[in-house]
Amino acid sequence: MKSSKLQSFKVPLPWQQQQWRHLYRLHRSGHLAHALLFTGQAGLGKSVFAASFAKTLHCKQVLASGTACQHCRDCLLVTANTHPDLSYIVPEKANKGIKIEQIRGIIQQINQVNNYQHFQNVLLLYQH
Numbered sequence: 001m002k003s004s005k006l007q008s009f010k011v012p013l014p015w016q017q018q019q020w021r022h023l024y025r026l027h028r029s030g031h032l033a034h035a036l037l038f039t040g041q042a043g044l045g046k047s048v049f050a051a052s053f054a055k056t057l058h059c060k061q062v063l064a065s066g067t068a069c070q071h072c073r074d075c076l077l078v079t080a081n082t083h084p085d086l087s088y089i090v091p092e093k094a095n096k097g098i099k100i101e102q103i104r105g106i107i108q109q110i111n112q113v114n115n116y117q118h119f120q121n122v123l124l125l126y127q128h
Contacts, residue, residue, distance in 0.1 A: 011049060011052035012049060013045045013048070013049070015045075016045065020066065023053060024066040038050050047125050051125075054121040055068045055078045055079075056068045057119075060073070086120070086121045087121070088122075089103070089125070090125045097126070098124060098126055106122055
């Protein structure tokens, strides 16, 4: 699922408000972990949450609600799937795992690309 599909939802979803505020506070204080794992039942919006939070991390004009503005250059790049510091990895085939070649490829890409910002996000979107 690409970010354009993920960005069509209003985030955070009502049942994700507390988790969003917690992660955003950690980010603002400089204590956000280098990796996050979102787990839970299917259909809760984990992928939407992860993609939207990544967009917020890149946003230059975050709203008072702690969500991305949707209008700055970074938000537009994320929406267009062209932000140089945000990558997605999804299984090549439905109901299959992410292949080691995909992980190696993204590692190579990260190591070769000049960062637009001081960090990069890689979203591994896998549903089992």
